[in-house]
Amino acid sequence: MVYKGRVIEINVFNEDPLVVGEVTTYVDKVDEARKEVNKVLERIKVAEKISNRKVELALLAAANAPSDVIHELRELTKKHRITLVYGRELI
Secondary structure, eight states, X not given: OEETTEEOOOSEEXXXXXXXXXXXXXXXXXXXXXXXXXXXXXXXXXXXXXHTSOOSEEEEEEEEOOHHHXXXXXXXXXXXXXXXXXXXXXX
């Protein structure tokens, strides 16, 4: 997707209903978890501005992460109403 002359990669995107998500195989540090959540938040803003609609579902999928990172991801995604998919678990 191109937004304001910048290419924005959105790993999961659907127009109707408007769905946005990021997928990563491994998040090894808490600050990386924060960066991944911020990526999703940025993609939500871009998708909403381009489509002029609200995102109905936002996702962050992480295949592997240490327990402290998963704890941070759970807290952040809950706070921002992002659905977290960890491994094979939907949180």
